[in-house]
Amino acid sequence: MAVTLKDIAERAGVTSATVSMVINNKPNISDATRKKVLKIAKELNYYPNVIARGLATRKSNSIGVIVPNLASSFVVRVLQGIKSTNRDIDYTVQLFDTVGQNENESQLFQRLARERRIDGVILISSTVTDEELNIFRDESVPSIVVARKCDSLDSVYVNNEMGACDATDYLIEKGHTQIACVISNKLGLPTKERLDGYKQSLSNHNLPFQEDLVFEVEDDGITSGVEVFSRIRERQPAVSAVFVPAGDMVAIGLIKEAKKRELRIPQDWAVVGFDDIPAAEVVEPSLTTVRQPKLEMGDYAINMIVDKIEGRESGIKHKELPTKIIIRESA
Amino acid sequence: MAVTLKDIAERAGVTSATVSMVINNKPNISDATRKKVLKIAKELNYYPNVIARGLATRKSNSIGVIVPNLASSFVVRVLQGIKSTNRDIDYTVQLFDTVGQNENESQLFQRLARERRIDGVILISSTVTDEELNIFRDESVPSIVVARKCDSLDSVYVNNEMGACDATDYLIEKGHTQIACVISNKLGLPTKERLDGYKQSLSNHNLPFQEDLVFEVEDDGITSGVEVFSRIRERQPAVSAVFVPAGDMVAIGLIKEAKKRELRIPQDWAVVGFDDIPAAEVVEPSLTTVRQPKLEMGDYAINMIVDKIEGRESGIKHKELPTKIIIRESA
DNA sequence: CACCTTATTGCAACCGCTTAAGAAAGTAAG
DNA sequence: CTTACTTTCTTAAGCGGTTGCAATAAGGTG
Structure with missing residues (x-):
């Protein structure tokens, strides 16, 4: 059986209440008994039963x-x-x-x-x-x-709006004006905020927001990026840059597919992701992205x-x- | 305050022991009281206190x-x-x-x-x-x-030895005879097992095991791969393939550095990793590797x-x- | 109808620890 | 030498369940 307060108490010739107070460093205990109790506790290799303690203190820690x-x-x-x-x-x-x-x-x-x-x-x-x-x-x-x-x-x-705005600013400063935006419908509020940031940046630079430059994907995997590539090219051949608030994996899928279709990145197409996952550094070309301080x-x-x-x-x-x-x- | 067994017991006109037995689906309870108790428990939105239960049953679940x-x-x-x-x-x-x-x-x-x-x-x-x-x-x-x-x-x-053996077999079947092996000194027993598998494969194909084809790295990060590249090239210019039991990230670093130094992969250098992390699919060329069923x-x-x-x-x-x-x- | 089962529920101890309140002993003050 | 504090420790009542055993009532048997 495990050693309990009572075991210590018996050997120390005190009550288990006293031992408890020693263990928990409560005041009003004489130095002598404190030392004696601690010594015995160590000898017996005592560990408090956290469940019992939790019941008494109404805390589970x-x-x-x-x-x-x-x-x-x-x-x-x-x-x-x-x-x-x-x-x-x-x-x-x-x-x-x-x-x-x-x-x-x-x-x-x-x-x-x-x-x-x-x-x-x-x-x-x-x-x-x-x-x-x-x-x-x-x-x-x-x-x-x-x-x-x-x-x-x-x-x-995180300040999603500012992150998205920064990313879009960056693309605009690089000379892009037709910037697609790939959002996920699985991200909840942040999607909306990032889209707002994208709009904000456009507006700051006197560029129009075009609804049909916004593309939606179902999940945040690499295949979503592959899939959305064709949609972008078909619907918006003039696009020269893509901002991907849907996440880095989608952006990576996009890059991979773009390369397969002989687009040069970033010359023909610039891509910016969101999150900064480890793979962002690995993909070629490596992914410019908005880092979240996770x-x-x-x-x-x-x-x-x-x-x-x-x-x-x-x-x-x-x-x-x-x-x-x-x-x-x-x- | 939270509702307890006693609360239910009072309303049901029984004892808390009885309620306990109902809650825990113990036998020897009449259908009538069982139903009554369960009804009241539901009404009161009762949840058992797992800490108290844990103390009594000596289980934390x-x-x-x-x-x-x-x-x-x-x-x-x-x-x-x-x-x-x-x-x-x-x-x-x-x-x-x-x-x-x-x-x-x-x-x-x-x-x-x-x-x-x-x-x-x-x-x-x-x-x-x-x-x-x-x-x-x-x-x-x-x-x-x-x-x-x-x-x-x-x-x-996992059967590390077989995994490593398979990987080495594969490289040998592709015609490689000078196969470097990059191991981590932070992996413990599996490193040894994988190295054994590598040796086993060589032996199976009547190739000699050469101690100085084995390279050691300090951790399993991408920089280790970058760093070990030069070591391999310097010490063993004849190497045409690298097996990397140290892990995929090291293999990826190796690939990146090899490409930077104008080696074509897999033509000039073949690389096989270990583990199959998500980035293995992303790197270019994508990484052949030994998957562990994690x-x-x-x-x-x-x-x-x-x-x-x-x-x-x-x-x-x-x-x-x-x-x-x-x-x-x-x- | 007395006696024995069986099914169901109650009683009470216990799990190991905490803590408010009280008691004993020593100490300072008047 | 009382009286009143302090200091230190003990008492005992929980915390909210579980569980072996006793008790009661109902039903069955001869």
Whole structure:
């Protein structure tokens, strides 16, 4: 059997309450007994049972990270950020995804909260709806959403509009005027914001926004890029540059297909992606893209949620992080 | 306050013990009370407090996944496999990494086990030593190691030797006789196994093994590949093919640098990687490589550990998965 | 009708730790 | 030498479930 407070207490000739206070560094314990207890605890190789402690303190000391799908490089990178923060975090990370489950994000959250499984939640999702986020807000367990802006809940996100605007600015400065924009219909709010940034840039440069320069793709994979290439060429042969808020993988598909069709990049076609995934550096020509500070987002998220859990922060907090355009060869 | 068993019991006019038995689907409860209790539980939106339950049952219903570093695509992919198994897993996944902590994998495991935090552990690491694995074996909490073979502990791994042998066979069949081998000194046992496979293939084809065709790199990043290129060219100008057990990123670096130095791939130099990461498909020419079934490994691991926890399996089990050579353009 | 089963529910201890309140002993003050 | 604090430790009541055993009532048997 595992050694418990009682075991230590017996050997030390005190009560388990006293041992508990020693273990937790509470005041009002004499130096003598404190030392004796600690010595015995070490001898017996004592570890507190966190479950029992959790029941008594009504804390689980763990935070849940809810993601729609772990098979997203963005999500994984944010997760890495969460795990690699410099701060010494006394919380365990429990990982939940909702793909293939019969619960959506908010239902899952509600259950976790009521089951007292977790003290706080980080939701990494750009597609979650406002109504769902309201459920998060209404639960008594603190939560925070990463990857989309939200008025009613703490959030960490990037300035998508500015990122898209910068990217488009860059293409315009390179002399392009017919700039296609490839968006994903699976990205939720950020898609809209990035499209707004694209429009903003055009408008700043007195260029007209043309609805039929906007192309939509179904997912953010490489095949979407391959597929959308023909659509762009057919519908808009005059296009000389493509901005791809749908993501780097789509941009890479586009580049690959363009090269196959004997277009030179960036001379005939300039391409700018969004996110800056590892493959962006690998593709040839390497991909100019808008980098999202994913590690930093995770870092902020974990720090904010811990502050919230421990009552150091109240009220709704937001952290908007800047994007950065990474110039490579494709534009 | 949250609703408890007692709340339900009061309204139902029974004892909380009875409610508990209903909730847990125990026998010896009349249909009438069962129905009544369930109805009230639903009305009150009852969720059992998993911490309290855990204390009583001495189970946490969660399994720990320990990884040395989450910033590894291999690890992440296995993790995805763990999370996406078809089986309905009643365990929560808690994620731990040891990079930047002052505990190594086995110390962490020992603590988690003693603190009763987890019912079982999946360790994803190829570099863990035999001595460390012995600590895992000696603890009473079931555990399993993914990514390396181990006699003393359940394990899930690929047949590295066969994978490397296949890759080398392939190069030899293409007519290559001077085949360099680039290994990582950060991969532990698999490095040795892959090197053995390489030797085996040479031997099978009556080619001599030459020690100085083996090159070592410090990490598995793209820069290692760039760096090792010159070493190979200097020391072994006659090399016409490179097998890179050190991993795809190294192989990609090698390709990029080779192209920069005006070598044609695969005509002048053939390159074969190991692992099959997403970027392998993106690089130009695309990378021929040995695929490791990472999702499947995760799948097996979670199933094995759950069986072990629930006592359906005993004794040491191993699962060896085959690799598969993915032919692309680089060889 | 007395006696024995069987089905169902209640009782109470327990899981291991925390914590508010109280008690004992020492100490300073009047 | 009381009285009133302090300091240090103990008591005991939880936290919210689970579970072995006792108890009760209903039904069956001779």
